[in-house]
Amino acid sequence: MRVWRAVVLVNLALAVGVGWGFLWWGQQARRLALELTEARAALAAGGGEREFRATGVVRAGLPEVGMLVVTHGEIPGYMPPMTMGFRAASPKILESVKPGDEVRFTLRGTPPNLAITAIDKTAP
């Protein structure tokens, strides 16, 4: 075979090889990303009832609607730190704390329908 033909063939093979490797790598990355999202979704869905524990500060109690507004820290696997209202499972929970109390509390239910089922003051 003529040298120049051989060289062209070698270069073609090289280009195809690099191109194939690039595509394969992209596909691999896409597959991994997909698996990750699925795994995360499965983790978040959790299948039915779940329980979370968190700490925070009571900002307001709303007995008329049975809710408690709390500034809370990170709730691992559920929500970043923020101020928001949670349904209280019983009126007793609302009565046991007042604004400014530092508390530890338990959320239970099927996300996003969660309610505070237990609450304790951590500081007087």
Next chain:
Amino acid sequence: MGEVAGLLARGLHLASSVLLVGGAAVLVLAGPSDRPTARRWESWVLTACRALVLVALASGLLSVAHQTAMLEDRAGAALEPAALARMLLHTQGGTVWLIRGGVLFLLGAFLALRLEIRDRADWRAARGEVVLLGGLALGLIAAAGHAAAVQPGTAVAIAVDVVHLVAAGIWVGGLAPLALLLWLAARRAGADARPYAVLAARRFSWTALAMVLALALSGAWNAWVHVGSMAGLLGTRHGQLLLVKLVAVLAMLVLAAVNRRLIPALAGDAATVGRPTMRRLSRAVAAEAALAMIVLGAVTVMSVTPPARHEQPTWPLTYRLSLDTLVGAPDLESQVLIGSQVAVLGTVAVLASLALRRLRLPLLAGGAVVLVAGLAMAVPPLASDAYPTTYRRPGVPYHAASIAEGKTLFAAHCAVCHGAQGAGDGPAAAALQPRPPDLRAHHVALHTAGDIFWWITNGLPPMPAFGDRLGPDERWHLVNFLRSLAAADAARLLGPTVEPDRPWLVAPDFGFGVGPAFSRSLKDYRGRKLVLLVLYTEPASRPRLEELTSAHALAAQDVEIIAVPRDAAPDAIRRLAGGPWILYPIVTDGAREIVETYGLFSRAPHAEFLIDRQGYLRAIVAAAGDPRRDLDLLLAEIHQLNQEKAPPAPPAEHVH
């Protein structure tokens, strides 16, 4: 010991890769020839290429072993197959080595083949393939160097570096084989190859010009990305190596310019070129090739030195040039303006002398005199004192916690002379000559943080040195406090209304907590939300705080309100309990530091600070008399900030 070996391996690898590309490129440029001397040169270059591939592979292997030992932090790892496999397969640098090794191996196999070359097409394909594969192996070094660590814009950085490497390969690597050809042709027996050598030199000259242009552009881009400042260039090892490299390159360019002047003389009557001219040319090119080795050496050390941008520069001079010295000095300003115009005139004359052959000498001499005179007039006013730490970046960020700490230290160590507020009116100040300056004055802001750090560390008579009494962090706390004093002084220009599109005052960062679990910092809101920081005093602020709740609701998407009690009371939330809800963060943790810092910016019992998305302080509302101010006003300012089109760049950590 290991370090030197690693460096040698790297240098050898770079030099062999560069020479490989250059050798093949010069062959392609010169073209095929049937003259015996030219054929001999071609076979020598090809033999050299075969050897260079082996050298590149061997030194590459050594480099990989050395890098593995560095990565695993033990010398033994360099010889362990498992550790080497980890490095090659699981790091980006390793993968790049693997691919480049494959390319070099392919190239070696290609060069080892005895090809039957029948015509020009065959010849071009065979020699071109060496340039292609060699260039690929050389260019891919970029994917494992400093360029691969640039963020954002990694792809662009790598592309620019590939251009730089390949252009360097063709120019720098081509000099040695060209010198060899010229030397062969300059011998008595090499007369047959002289026209060929002249042709090769001329073609190489034009190619080299294009390569130098590409190198200059990509090099300038690289310097901006990796060095970025005069302080980085003069004050870091990476920058100084770059200077060495630039000096060597400049010397090469001067030689190249001389060579180019020789070539037209050669080209005039190529067949009858004399041996002396040929020999002179071959010597000049060889000298250029030798200088190129200095460049490659500097580059090798640079490749293992952290880029200047990521290093703390140590300023080597006792002065620096800065336009800041002109602020508030109109007579100096006009002197600099006139001087620079004179210098421009001189430059024009010098440039004109290059074009006008007849008047060259007088124009050149006159222009040079005028240029120097202009510079002598314009430059001295720009000089101000500088110290090794002048361009040092603060060791402690500009943060409320640091400023509060600095305030305490200032009261303990500095207030005796400088006064409690930094006004220079401390009890001991009267006895001092010169008197302590007013640290709140705006000119304090014109010194770099590093200047102030140096003065605190080493003293500035009659001020004593504090370097042995305060730790470095404590001294940086003081620098941050002084910066906030100057900023607070400047903040008097800020009113309740936002000046459109003109952010200039950086809001000190702060951390805050609501209860034990919720903690954030001002920086967390960068690029996301506006922040309204409210310093309040009960009970006077109560109506305003309640009103802000409705503002909060209106602008919930855009503004985060953070309220801090002036007395930093830990039970602040409880005290606000009765009455309408106030649900934005009331700071219980970090309140003291915020009050001490932002209290410098406004002494009013109730003050509101509007901070934009990039962390600049844009408006200060000190609602002293009537706390029930119209909320529409505040919302209008918020609207104004939301309207700003191009968000200004976030403030750099560099202090100025």
